Amino acid sequence: MNDFFQKEFTTGQFAALYGVNKRTLMYYDSIDLFKPAIVKKNGYRYYTYGQSVIFDVIQLLRKLRLPLEEIKKHLAHCTPQKTSTLLYNQSQMLEQEIAELMWLQRVVQNKISRMEAKLEMDYSKIEMIESKAQAIVTSEPTSEISMEQVMKVTLKFMRDCYHTRTYNGYPLGYMMDAEKMQQGDFSQLTNCFYHIDETNSEDVNWTYKPAGRYLVGYYRGSWTDMDPTLQQLTDYANSHGLVFTGSAYLENILDDTAAVEDSYYCEAKISILLK
Amino acid sequence: MNDFFQKEFTTGQFAALYGVNKRTLMYYDSIDLFKPAIVKKNGYRYYTYGQSVIFDVIQLLRKLRLPLEEIKKHLAHCTPQKTSTLLYNQSQMLEQEIAELMWLQRVVQNKISRMEAKLEMDYSKIEMIESKAQAIVTSEPTSEISMEQVMKVTLKFMRDCYHTRTYNGYPLGYMMDAEKMQQGDFSQLTNCFYHIDETNSEDVNWTYKPAGRYLVGYYRGSWTDMDPTLQQLTDYANSHGLVFTGSAYLENILDDTAAVEDSYYCEAKISILLK
DNA sequence: ATAAACTATACAGTAACTGTATAGTCAAGA
DNA sequence: TCTTGACTATACAGTTACTGTATAGTTTAT
Structure with missing residues (x-):
């Protein structure tokens, strides 16, 4: 039967x-x-x-x-009891894993769209741009002169952003005291920052890169050799009667994933808030 | 420097x-x-x-x-080009994996909540219940007498539901011709079915277990020995002047994950649509 | 000088399969 | 009955991405 x-x-x-x-x-x-x-x-x-x-x-x-x-x-x-517990535990685990994968997905998507956006950029010109406020997270201050210290803060910031999943795939940037910059002092890095997606960062202390008029220039070359470009921008500002205020934002354009050959080479966008 | x-x-x-x-x-x-x-x-x-x-x-x-x-x-x-492609591919992969994990999560959650619901059940009584329509997917017909054939259809159905992620963690059930049942013929399994969550099954051909009055009984024991219980239900119906119509639904209550010791033992809920 | 704390290498082991070589077995057709 | 092709089993090795461990050498602090 x-x-x-x-x-x-x-x-x-x-x-x-x-x-x-x-x-x-x-x-x-x-x-x-x-x-x-x-x-x-x-x-x-x-x-x-x-x-x-x-x-x-x-x-x-x-x-x-x-x-x-x-x-x-x-x-x-x-037993049904044990099974229930087991399933519950695995379901907790699944949730963790899903959260991580969704974060990774965000990171990758943002990297991809940035790489596409990069194709239509003009590196040579200095321009003035009216910009909306943009969400960013900032690191603790990079204490003065010591580059070693800057590096330590940077690494810690990157690790933190990675672990808290604040990092969203956007390249790292540094902020500089814009008033000092206008006086020709290009050494005052105040902190690092990441752009973030406002929507996915409720539980993080983020701020805004303020809305306003920015002087924007680009640079490519060894990132140890950026000063002449900063000087050009300052000269431009001075000869056009523009006054810097707040912070200058030096942000990487190249994604790390794509440009690994020479760790000194960078392509950066420099935007300085104007009064 | x-x-x-x-x-x-x-x-x-x-x-x-x-x-x-x-x-x-x-x-x-x-x-x-x-x-x-x-x-x-x-x-x-x-x-x-x-x-x-x-x-x-x-x-x-x-x-x-x-x-x-x-x-x-x-x-x-x-190169930026290759990186872009690479990231795109991995992102596709991620999406697949996320979809799978979210499905698994649904399956597990449903198993858990069913196991909790099961704790408050009374197996002994026969009752009449007014039931709302419930979303189900049904298999192709299980052709007549041959149990071998039923098994084949069942396995195929289960595999399909698994692969298309129609399966949502609810146990398998069988449908029986209710009119034949009332005549004492308990061999007319018409097809198998799964309950499903309406919300997550847009792309599947699902139907409803119709709303209406049902005669509901429970059974536990070897699933090869269910006929006496079906007879009891039929007798009850006949002595109370109830008329079966459409299908009877024999659905497992025990989750497979929890009860593996004896593959013949089952606990089932039998609900028969009344005219 | 000596011990604690490090470093390197070589070797083996992990999980969950998967491939391969070899040899034995079975069912169908000539 | 023989043979052929399609199967089966076992034993052994290989995979990926590490991780552990034993041993021996080196550095650093006291």
């Missing part, structure tokens, strides 16, 4: 039924996770329909990233 | 800076993925700040599930 339930499948047949490799079935047999219903005297393994439920469970728990060893334990003595 | 950029870190220090195992750095060195800036004559490796950009890129691509071998190739000759 229930012969169909006991109908025998060879390893290859059962594997095909589930779209898995038959070596996997043999492996599961060898680690005592899932054994054939019968092994005949010629050594051939035979599986039955009746075992498909268990195999389904194994497949599901596997997808839930539960190690085979844990699955084995679970199958050995599973 | 840029000495800070060349500041040397030992393996341990650099590893600590990034929160990775220092053996990992050695491993990356050994496979020529990421080598120290200098190796001194005592064999000690030294890394610098200048290398951190590359290391960041490696970490990111790693998170994007890119194999180390691919990362190596990418670093060796990366």
Whole structure:
């Protein structure tokens, strides 16, 4: 009457039924996770329909990233209570993983769109742009002269933004005291910053790069050699009667993922808030 | 001037800076993925700040599930164009994975809530319930007598629902011709079905278990031995002048994940639509 | 000078398979 | 009955991306 339930499948047949490799079935047999219903005297393994439920469970728990060893334990003595706890834990884990992947997705998407935007840029001209406020996060102040200190703050900031998922794929920038800059002092980096997406950063302390008129110029070359360009911008401002205020924003345009050959080379956009 | 950029870190220090195992750095060195800036004559490796950009890129691509071998190739000759393509591909992959994990999350959540609901059930009584319409997907018809055929259709249906992610974590059920049932013929399984969440199944051909009055009973025991219970329900109906119509729904209550010991044991809810 | 704390290398082990070589088995057709 | 092709089993090795460990050498602090 229930012969169909006991109908025998060879390893290859059962594997095909589930779209898995038959070596996997043999492996599961060898680690005592899932054994054939019968092994005949010629050594051939035979599986039955009746075992498909268990195999389904194994497949599901596997997808839930539960190690085979844990699955084995679970199958050995599973109560509804234990199952419930197990599922709950795995579901918590899933949530974490989904959150991380969605963040990664944001990061990648932003990198891609920035790389596309970069194609239509004119590096040579100095221009004046009316800009809307843009959301940014800023680091703690980079204390004065020591470049070592700047580097430390930078790394810490990057690590923090990475871990809190504040980082959204936009390149790093530095802020500079704009008034000092206009006096020819290009050493006053006040802090670093990242652009962020306002929408995905509720739980972070972010601020705005203020709306207003900006003097904007571009630079490419070794980032140790940017001063002449900053001088040009200052000269331009002085000869046109423009007054700097607040901060200058030096932001990388090149994405790190794309430009690794020479770690000194950079392409930067420099925007200085005007009074 | 840029000495800070060349500041040397030992393996341990650099590893600590990034929160990775220092053996990992050695491993990356050994496979020529990421080598120290200098190796001194005592064999000690030294890394610098200048290398951190590359290391960041490696970490990111790693998170994007890119194999180390691919990362190596990418670093060796990366152009903005190639990077763009690479990121695009990985982002496609991410999307797939996110979709899968979110589906899994739904499945698990539904399993959990069903298991909780199950705790408050009374198995002994036969009752009449006014039920709202419920979304279900149905299999192709299970052709007549052959149980083998039923099993085949069932497995195919389950696999399909799994692959199309129509499966939402609810247990499998079978539908039976209710009029035949009232005549004492319990062999007419017409097809199998799954409950589904209406909200997540736009692209699937689903129908409704119709709204209406249902006669509801429960069963527990070997699922090969359900006929007496079906008979009881029929008797109850006949003695109360109730008329079956449409389909009877035999649905598993036990979640497979929780009950694996005996693949014959089942707990089922039987609901039959009344005229 | 010595001990603690580091460094390097070589070797082995992990998880969850997957591939391959070899040998045995089975079902169908000539 | 023989043979052929398609299967099966086992043993062994290989995969990826590390990680652990034993041993030996080096640096740093006291």
